[in-house]
Amino acid sequence: MFAQKKTSPNIQCIDALVPRSLIACGKGLLQAQITEEGLCPLRMHIKDGCLNEIEVIQHSKESSLSLLLPRLIEPHAHIDKAFTWKSFPNFSGTYQNALQANLEEQKGRTMQKVRDRAERSMKLSLKNGIRAVRSHVDSFDSSGQQTWEVLKNIKSEWEEFVELQLVALVPLEYWTTKRGKDLARQVSAEGGLLGGVIVPPYHKANLRELLINFFCLANDMGCGIDIHVDETSLTPGGGIREIIYVLEQIDLDIPITCSHLSSMGLLPSNPLKLLAERIASFNINVVALPFTNFWLLARSDKTSPIRRPIAPIKQLQNAGVNVAIGGDNVQDPWYPGGNFDPLSLMAASMAFAQIAPWNRLGLSTFTTGAARIMQLEWDGIIDIGCPADFVLLDADSWAGAMSTPPIRKVMINGHWIETDDLSLKEGFLSHA
Numbered sequence: 001m002f003a004q005k006k007t008s009p010n011i012q013c014i015d016a017l018v019p020r021s022l023i024a025c026g027k028g029l030l031q032a033q034i035t036e037e038g039l040c041p042l043r044m045h046i047k048d049g050c051l052n053e054i055e056v057i058q059h060s061k062e063s064s065l066s067l068l069l070p071r072l073i074e075p076h077a078h079i080d081k082a083f084t085w086k087s088f089p090n091f092s093g094t095y096q097n098a099l100q101a102n103l104e105e106q107k108g109r110t111m112q113k114v115r116d117r118a119e120r121s122m123k124l125s126l127k128n129g130i131r132a133v134r135s136h137v138d139s140f141d142s143s144g145q146q147t148w149e150v151l152k153n154i155k156s157e158w159e160e161f162v163e164l165q166l167v168a169l170v171p172l173e174y175w176t177t178k179r180g181k182d183l184a185r186q187v188s189a190e191g192g193l194l195g196g197v198i199v200p201p202y203h204k205a206n207l208r209e210l211l212i213n214f215f216c217l218a219n220d221m222g223c224g225i226d227i228h229v230d231e232t233s234l235t236p237g238g239g240i241r242e243i244i245y246v247l248e249q250i251d252l253d254i255p256i257t258c259s260h261l262s263s264m265g266l267l268p269s270n271p272l273k274l275l276a277e278r279i280a281s282f283n284i285n286v287v288a289l290p291f292t293n294f295w296l297l298a299r300s301d302k303t304s305p306i307r308r309p310i311a312p313i314k315q316l317q318n319a320g321v322n323v324a325i326g327g328d329n330v331q332d333p334w335y336p337g338g339n340f341d342p343l344s345l346m347a348a349s350m351a352f353a354q355i356a357p358w359n360r361l362g363l364s365t366f367t368t369g370a371a372r373i374m375q376l377e378w379d380g381i382i383d384i385g386c387p388a389d390f391v392l393l394d395a396d397s398w399a400g401a402m403s404t405p406p407i408r409k410v411m412i413n414g415h416w417i418e419t420d421d422l423s424l425k426e427g428f429l430s431h432a
């Protein structure tokens with residue numbers, strides 16, 4: 001099924017269907033066919049780890065080509081607690097019980113346990129076609145220090161294969177303490193981001209003070225911010241309004257990402273539009289997290305929820321906000337499913353949020369939008385000179401790719417990766 005060949009010792013070609021919305025506008029590509037799903041049949045010439053030439057090819061209904069994408073991005077994960085569901089389940093599925101089980105799990109954390117979970121997360125990410133992961137890290141006190149230490153090592157061990165960004169996740173109050181400030185210095189030195197949580201009840205005066213302290217600390221340290229905001233169905237948009245109130249008082253020179261923004265989706269359309277415009281005016285990025293939100297929020301024992309709290313992805317995009325979609329928790333007290341599979345997340349997002357990958361803005365939530373949030377070196381646009389960093393799917397249409405998570409091959413800098421046996425990292429790169 002996968003069509004590849006070598007045309008000379010160091011040039012190889014892949015004939016594939018490539019999303020039109022990810023191809024830089026090359027004059028030579030204007031005559032390329034475009035399928036009804038927005039896919040162009042192209043011959044990709046790869047040399048010295050980069051895309052060297054893009055050639056238009058003919059494609060008929062009978063000839064079957066595979067779908068080729070830039071490797072994808074996980075902009076919001078928790079690899080330190082992934083796979084803890086078995087020991088710390090949360091059968092009630094409530095936010096409160098998730099938090100309680102999470103805190104229980106932290107008490108018995110060892111460095112080995114964190115390493116095992118993180119390695120499993122990174123292996124799955126690589127195998128499933130992910131090139132970068134941003135993980136929030138429970139960073140409170142001494143267990144947090146140990147977790148951070150392990151993940152710092154994992155980050156450098158994996159850098160050749162998957163870029164790992166780390167966000168220190170602590171209560172906002174922690175950033176006012178001496179320990180918090182020491183942690184911020186450490187995170188800054190290690191190139192990480194500062195994080196936190198804002199959920200109701202919102203005590204405005206106190207929250208504003210905490211936010212000013214947090215923003216100024218991050219700014220002084222030169223650290224980006226990625227904060228859990230409004231993961232709730234109560235007081236719609238209450239936390240993000242306070243963030244904006246504070247941002248109006250201070251000047252910041254750091255990137256800001258708000259993850260979740262779930263309750264904002266419950267606002268009526270006019271206030272929602274105005275709030276989205278204010279979010280855009282402060283260049284705040286948003287990461288929507290449908291799996292965890294649909295599982296935890298708007299719960300009641302006897303009714304199935306009809307109105308679902310989730311970031312209003314399309315309204316935010318229409319207002320000019322950069323939005324990505326993340327997988328969030330994987331098999332932990334916050335969500336029992338998930339597998340670091342971006343294709344499964346894409347398929348679920350079709351149902352959760354009517355996000356279609358043949359739509360440019362829809363696809364951007366997994367590709368260019370997510371790359372911008374993580375400030376990755378490559379924006380994910382397929383162009384001459386871009387890295388040959390691809391995932392090739394055993395599917396010849398978007399519908400096929402979304403119906404069952406497809407078998408896939410992963411290429412990094414022009415080399416196919418052997419992902420069948422992920423026990424040894426050294427064995428990943430196939431130089432054949």
Ligand SMILES: O=c1cc[nH]c(=O)[nH]1
Nearest residue numbers: 078228231292329334
């Ligand atoms: O792990 C966490 C922590 C907060 N909120 C989540 O959804 N997951």
